[in-house]
Amino acid sequence: xxxxxxxxxxxxxxxxxxxxxxxxxxxxxxxxxxxxxxxxxxxxxxxxxxxxxxxxxxxxxxxxxxxxxxxxxxxxxxxxxxxxxxxxxxxxxxxxxxxxxxxxxxxxxxxxxxxxxxxxxxxxxxxxxxxxxxxxxxxxxxxxxxxxxxxxxxxxxxxxxxxxxxxxxxxxxxxxxxxxxxxxxxxxxxxxxxxxxxxxxxxxxxxxxxxxxxxxxxxxxxxxxxxxxxxxxxxxxxxxxxxxxxxxxxxxxxxxxxxxxxxxxxxxxxxxxxxxxxxxxxxxxxxxxxxxxxxxxxxxxxxxxxxxxxxxxxxx
Amino acid sequence: xxxxxxxxxxxxxxxxxxxxxxxxxxxxxxxxxxxxxxxxxxxxxxxxxxxxxxxxxxxxxxxxxxxxxxxxxxxxxxxxxxxxxxxxxxxxxxxxxxxxxxxxxxxxxxxxxxxxxxxxxxxxxxxxxxxxxxxxxxxxxxxxxxxxxxxxxxxxxxxxxxxxxxxxxxxxxxxxxxxxxxxxxxxxxxxxxxxxxxxxxxxxxxxxxxxxxxxxxxxxxxxxxxxxxxxxxxxxxxxxxxxxxxxxxxxxxxxxxxxxxxxxxxxxxxxxxxxxxxxxxxxxxxxxxxxxxxxxxxxxxxxxxxxxxxxxxxxxxxxxxxxxx
Numbered sequence: 001x002x003x004x005x006x007x008x009x010x011x012x013x014x015x016x017x018x019x020x021x022x023x024x025x026x027x028x029x030x031x032x033x034x035x036x037x038x039x040x041x042x043x044x045x046x047x048x049x050x051x052x053x054x055x056x057x058x059x060x061x062x063x064x065x066x067x068x069x070x071x072x073x074x075x076x077x078x079x080x081x082x083x084x085x086x087x088x089x090x091x092x093x094x095x096x097x098x099x100x101x102x103x104x105x106x107x108x109x110x111x112x113x114x115x116x117x118x119x120x121x122x123x124x125x126x127x128x129x130x131x132x133x134x135x136x137x138x139x140x141x142x143x144x145x146x147x148x149x150x151x152x153x154x155x156x157x158x159x160x161x162x163x164x165x166x167x168x169x170x171x172x173x174x175x176x177x178x179x180x181x182x183x184x185x186x187x188x189x190x191x192x193x194x195x196x197x198x199x200x201x202x203x204x205x206x207x208x209x210x211x212x213x214x215x216x217x218x219x220x221x222x223x224x225x226x227x228x229x230x231x232x233x234x235x236x237x238x239x240x241x242x243x244x245x246x247x248x249x250x251x252x253x254x255x256x257x258x259x260x261x262x263x264x265x266x267x268x269x270x271x272x273x274x275x276x277x278x279x280x281x282x283x284x285x286x287x288x289x290x291x292x293x294x295x296x297x298x299x300x301x302x303x304x305x306x307x308x309x310x311x312x313x314x315x316x
Numbered sequence: 317x318x319x320x321x322x323x324x325x326x327x328x329x330x331x332x333x334x335x336x337x338x339x340x341x342x343x344x345x346x347x348x349x350x351x352x353x354x355x356x357x358x359x360x361x362x363x364x365x366x367x368x369x370x371x372x373x374x375x376x377x378x379x380x381x382x383x384x385x386x387x388x389x390x391x392x393x394x395x396x397x398x399x400x401x402x403x404x405x406x407x408x409x410x411x412x413x414x415x416x417x418x419x420x421x422x423x424x425x426x427x428x429x430x431x432x433x434x435x436x437x438x439x440x441x442x443x444x445x446x447x448x449x450x451x452x453x454x455x456x457x458x459x460x461x462x463x464x465x466x467x468x469x470x471x472x473x474x475x476x477x478x479x480x481x482x483x484x485x486x487x488x489x490x491x492x493x494x495x496x497x498x499x500x501x502x503x504x505x506x507x508x509x510x511x512x513x514x515x516x517x518x519x520x521x522x523x524x525x526x527x528x529x530x531x532x533x534x535x536x537x538x539x540x541x542x543x544x545x546x547x548x549x550x551x552x553x554x555x556x557x558x559x560x561x562x563x564x565x566x567x568x569x570x571x572x573x574x575x576x577x578x579x580x581x582x583x584x585x586x587x588x589x590x591x592x593x594x595x596x597x598x599x600x601x602x603x604x605x606x607x608x609x610x611x612x613x614x615x616x617x618x619x620x621x622x623x624x625x626x627x628x629x630x631x632x633x634x635x636x637x638x639x640x641x
Contacts (some may be wrong), residue, residue: 069447069448071451115627119631119634120634121627121630121631121634122584122585122630124392124447124448124451125392125574125578125584125626125627125630126627126630128394128571128574128623128626129623129624129626129627129630130623130627131571131623132571132619132620132622132623132624132626133619133620133623133624134623135619135620135623136616136617136618136619136620136621136622136623137620139616139617139619140614140616140617140620143616144616245455248451248455251448251451255448261445261448262445291462291463291466292462293458293459293460293461293462293463293563294459294463295459296455296456296458296459296462297455297456297457297458297459297460297463298459299455299459300452300453300454300455300456300458300459301452301456303448303452303455304438304442304444304449304452304453304456307442307444307448307449307452308438308442308444
């Protein structure tokens, strides 16, 4: 069966139903039971709020395609968000803050890749370890307190608009375009399919699967750095627990989007629809004033159902 | 590929002698840490502190012992911490409402066991990889617990119930007796019963286990249910020790439990490890954290250190096993 998956592009038609149906069902449900859901203000709110998740879910798709997982993403995002806050507070420069976030995020991504590829530690445990490390470092650098008083240049990123479109959405769209180009139109993208589908083939082709794997995890870390800037801008502060658990929403989006955990097949547009499904679910439950705890539980159920369906499909 | 088949052909019992050596090394490590701490801190060797270490280690051990069985089957249960929180909150409510500790204890154990069983069903019947199924369960349980508690704290339980976690018998804390009991039961179950040996066989090679007539799915269900029930037990000890229950008590429990299992020499790839090793693992982890505490290192450092220990433990395990072959 694994041989059959060699560097094959996924068949979108087979998948569109799953995640699109979920999204349409959720939108229909909430436009009936949640007053104000369909208003332009609320829908654009859903989109803006989904941007941070998009930045995590896209690289998570690549990582899961390599039969990997990154549980540390939420904790790393928290740490990079704190780095952005602390550095931009000290230097009054948004770019230096972003640079610090990118640096720390990429370092963590690189470390994850190194642990998984070179040391051969199973990804879920390696990244669980780095989750603890990032969480610990967040507590240490912030001393458990919020970092407040960050400069306007950071805060404005979340509220500014470009040609009438909120900047976070522009950033998310650019990110999507970049990932789409990377995965479907470069050699590197083809190698990513092969990392999950047939790693031996890469070796026979004279490529180093380890280096590619490290690159994939490093991209994840770097994206957590950029998302850290958005997080700090959104909260107008750095907080030591800000992004904890966000990796779960990202995994949920990927799973709902139809990327398989076991055969190296991924679908970026599916992930994007998955992100919107998670965003709509959380927003809708929020509108009918269910607490965030219920939202968390619902996302958990969503993941388990999606994985169950994925399992059914793979057996069919 | 060849090493995997080599391992699978060897019957699990032949690992026992190697296990004994591994456990011996870990005991040495624990003693070494003790020696260092005794030099660095005056209060480390006081009876009060040593009993405190053992009591803390017992809590980690209860969660980690059930988890050991799961890891022996090459699975993972990431939901144990969240399970402790939910079970503690539900058991606490039952005690408050009925005034009966016995009923509360039963509810806590049952709640933990049912969650474990659901994990087992997801892994066996729905064939979801265990780490992702139990990770989903983690968030479902977290959500349920926070929703159920709605920011409230349960506080104040009957004195008799509080004895379980904070009482003494012949000068020793009661959790230490429970620790010995479950260490004994766990070791006997894993090493001396057919079911225990079947669990090792499933971890070493699931296909060979199925072909040799072991009911793999039923054993896996059992293993996850046991892991959940032990989380339920830990929740009871927690409840009676803290004399309160909050929704967030489980958040810092999962990583230490996994760390204890891995430090104890149980391999993530299944089939290798002992419950006694996990006890030593829990002891080593608790000693390190206790030492940091005595040396007045901020508690903020604990997740960082635990994370590093998890990665080191897996890496060492893989290194020693590679050399052994």
